[in-house]
Amino acid sequence: MEMSSAGWSGAWLRCLFGLWMLWPLCASAQEVADELSRLLRRNQTLSADFNQEVTDGKGRRLHETHGHFWIKRPQLFRWEVAPPYAQLIVCDGKTLWQYDPELSQVVIKPFDARLAETPALLLSGDTARIVEGFRVTASDVTLGSQSGRRFELTPKAADSLVSQIELFFAGNQLTGMTLRDSLGQNTRLRFFALTVNGVIEADKFSFEPPAGVDIIRDQ
8 A cells, every 4th residue: 555645754754753852862872971981081090999799699698809909091900809819810901910829820811802891901991992892871879978870881792791780980989890790690899998090100010920830821
C-alpha cells in the first residue's frame, strides 16, 4: 500500500521529533565523558594510601588489603600492598614488574595499554583512551558529609574482564573506586591522605629484582 504525501510528511516529522528528543541525551553523554576526562587530567601526579576490599557476588568479604601508590601520567605507577599480602607492581610506561616477596618471584612483562581496566592503569592512563573504551554516566551522591559525583563506566568491548567501574569524586578529589568483574566479584578501593600534583622521584617508577628471586618473563 502506497503512503500518501501527508503520511510521508507525518513520518518525517516523527523522525525529526525523535532525533530532536535524542540530541540532548547524546550531548549529555559527551558532556559527562568530558567531565570525567577533565577530572582525571587534573591529577598529573597522585599519591595516596589505599584500602582495598574484595567481596563475592553475595557481598561476603573475601580479603582486605592496604598500602600506598604513586602515579604519574602517562602510564607510570608504583602500587605497594602492605603485609601480610605484600606485593609490588611497578610500571615505567614500557615494562611492568610484579614482585611477590612471599613467593620470591618477579613477573616481567611488556606494558600493554589494554590493561587499562586495572586500577593503577585506569588512573595513570590516557584519558582519551579511557573515555573511548567505556560508556560513561554520572550521578550526584553523598560521600559522608560531602556531596560528590559518581561516574559509572561500562566497557564497550564484549570480552572485557570487568562489567562495571565506578569512580567517586568529592569536588575535584578522587576518593575511591569500585570494580565489578564478570564473575560478580567486587573490588572496592578507598583513598586517603592524597597528594595531588606533588613531585614524585623518577626512581619510584623503576625496579631492580632482588638477588636470588625467580624471574618469569611474560612476553
